[in-house]
Amino acid sequence: MKRYTVIVAGGSGSRMKSKVSKQYLLLAGKPILMHTLSVFYNYDATIDIILVLPAHDQAYWQSLVRQYHFDIPHTLVQGGATRFQSVKNGLSQIKADGIVAIHDGVRPLLAPHTLEQLFTTAQQQGNATACVAMKESLRHVDPQTTVSRAVNRTAYKVIQTPQVFRVPLIQQAFQAEETDLFTDDASVFEYAGHKIVLVNGEYSNIKITTPEDLRIAEALLRKL
Amino acid sequence: MKRYTVIVAGGSGSRMKSKVSKQYLLLAGKPILMHTLSVFYNYDATIDIILVLPAHDQAYWQSLVRQYHFDIPHTLVQGGATRFQSVKNGLSQIKADGIVAIHDGVRPLLAPHTLEQLFTTAQQQGNATACVAMKESLRHVDPQTTVSRAVNRTAYKVIQTPQVFRVPLIQQAFQAEETDLFTDDASVFEYAGHKIVLVNGEYSNIKITTPEDLRIAEALLRKL
Numbered sequence: 061m062k063r064y065t066v067i068v069a070g071g072s073g074s075r076m077k078s079k080v081s082k083q084y085l086l087l088a089g090k091p092i093l094m095h096t097l098s099v100f101y102n103y104d105a106t107i108d109i110i111l112v113l114p115a116h117d118q119a120y121w122q123s124l125v126r127q128y129h130f131d132i133p134h135t136l137v138q139g140g141a142t143r144f145q146s147v148k149n150g151l152s153q154i155k156a157d158g159i160v161a162i163h164d165g166v167r168p169l170l171a172p173h174t175l176e177q178l179f180t181t182a183q184q185q186g187n188a189t190a191c192v193a194m195k196e197s198l199r200h201v202d203p204q205t206t207v208s209r210a211v212n213r214t215a216y217k218v219i220q221t222p223q224v225f226r227v228p229l230i231q232q233a234f235q236a237e238e239t240d241l242f243t244d245d246a247s248v249f250e251y252a253g254h255k256i257v258l259v260n261g262e263y264s265n266i267k268i269t270t271p272e273d274l275r276i277a278e279a280l281l282r283k284l
Numbered sequence: 285m286k287r288y289t290v291i292v293a294g295g296s297g298s299r300m301k302s303k304v305s306k307q308y309l310l311l312a313g314k315p316i317l318m319h320t321l322s323v324f325y326n327y328d329a330t331i332d333i334i335l336v337l338p339a340h341d342q343a344y345w346q347s348l349v350r351q352y353h354f355d356i357p358h359t360l361v362q363g364g365a366t367r368f369q370s371v372k373n374g375l376s377q378i379k380a381d382g383i384v385a386i387h388d389g390v391r392p393l394l395a396p397h398t399l400e401q402l403f404t405t406a407q408q409q410g411n412a413t414a415c416v417a418m419k420e421s422l423r424h425v426d427p428q429t430t431v432s433r434a435v436n437r438t439a440y441k442v443i444q445t446p447q448v449f450r451v452p453l454i455q456q457a458f459q460a461e462e463t464d465l466f467t468d469d470a471s472v473f474e475y476a477g478h479k480i481v482l483v484n485g486e487y488s489n490i491k492i493t494t495p496e497d498l499r500i501a502e503a504l505l506r507k508l
Binding site: 191194195196197198199200201202203207208209210211212213214215216217218219220241243244246247250255256258263264267269270272275276278279280282283 | 415418419420421422423424425426427431432433434435436437438439440441442443444465467468470471474479480482487488491493494496499500502503504506507
């Protein structure tokens with residue numbers, strides 16, 4: 061079945077204390093986002109890569125593509141006001157059936173074997189979302205009283221991307237009106253009535269949002 | 285008020301794919317555990333450091349102390365069959381009132397200002413536990429049905445150590461019979477009827493349990 065990926069990178073650099081949005085910062089000498097696109101291309105050179113970027117970033121991205129002689133084919137799409145809108149814009153580019161992996165642009169360390177397992181599972185079961193076990197203790201904090209209580213961490217999973225879906229099902233799910241409940245694409249899919257399938261990913265598939273994360277990614281990349 | 289720390293390091297090296305238990309692996313040329321003890325000593329040279337190690341590790345630790353000319357004063361105590369028993373053994377060494385910080389030996393990157401805030405808060409409120417916000421989406425998985433549902437991650441905190449307590453209160457709490465509910469020291473304290481006070485710590489205060497964690501710690505240490 062035809063494979064697609066929608067890679068979303070709409071974040072600003074505010075948490076990075078940088079003027080450059082985090083997805084363009086250099087990791088091992090190359091913008092983070094180029095690493096991310098490469099993971100998908102190296103996994104399957106026939107995959108359709110749809111890259112969703114804010115309108116005001118697109119000229120900058122094009123200049124980086126020239127500067128780094130980045131030749132991985134991709135379709136550039138304009139982002140929306142929220143992540144939900146950006147993903148919806150990306151999904152609307154897909155005109156045929158298939159399987160789509162929605163992925164954060166700032167997760168460049170995704171392992172190919174995780175991606176393979178996600179696509180295989182989604183093909184069989186309609187969806188697949190990467191997750192890892194909670195390694196640390198967890199407490200629930202009541203927002204009203206601020207009283208916290210220990211909860212059983214083995215009953216919780218930390219959710220990552222890619223989140224992979226059968227194309228028509230996820231396109232339909234994104235017809236919903238956006239709500240605060242939508243913290244990721246799996247929650248949109250769940251809201252449409254589907255059961256979410258979780259697949260164990262890797263701790264190294266980190267989301268780079270702080271300067272510390274960038275240093276961690278450099279360290280992981282050297283040894284992967 | 286007199287300050288103590290009970291540092292617990294009972295883990296084996298199984299998750300590290302190493303024959304050497306993880307707490308003795310080298311971080312920047314020195315065993316992880318020595319970094320951890322140094323954080324407390326550098327914060328307050330008058331603190332009483334109680335180090336709890338498995339019986340079969342103690343001769344090895346003593347040889348490392350000689351080899352590395354490690355001269356930070358500490359009391360060595362024998363661990364128990366579980367983490368709960370080990371902490372209890374450590375706490376039983378304390379013969380006077382004060383404040384005790386219970387800490388994982390494999391968290392060498394604890395920041396002094398976090399430690400200061402924890403001791404200050406515990407002195408005022410009886411206890412203080414380090415935590416950080418969940419950065420990623422979270423799902424609850426029903427253990428029977430394996431059905432998962434999105435939960436509001438802002439209502440959850442990831443718990444770290446140190447967990448800091450007024451000495452007689454935590455000693456009393458550890459008189460309880462051990463149960464599976466005790467995932468950390470705060471849960472023991474909570475079980476005794478106390479309200480847990482959470483203090484924001486730092487993401488860099490990682491627990492080193494895998495080879496990846498060790499590489500991450502090296503990267504963080506270079507830039508701290």
